Amino acid sequence: MSVHDTLPILIPLIILQFGLAVWALVDIFRHQQYKIGNRYFWIPMVLLISIFGPVIYFVFGRKDY
Structure with a gap:
């Protein structure tokens, strides 16, 4: 399996990670x-724990307004 084979899988995950992190930080x-x-x-939780940091924030940290 080469890098070119994994790019179609990695690019959406990278975009998802970046989008979730930006949304959580805002x-x-x-x-x-x-x-x-x-x-x-x-x-730091959002920035350092990959995709799970923002998800943990939205589940446990965000207060419902």
């Missing part, structure tokens, strides 16, 4: 209150 900076933790906890 939400973090717009709001001051969270279910768990604070802004300084969620920013």
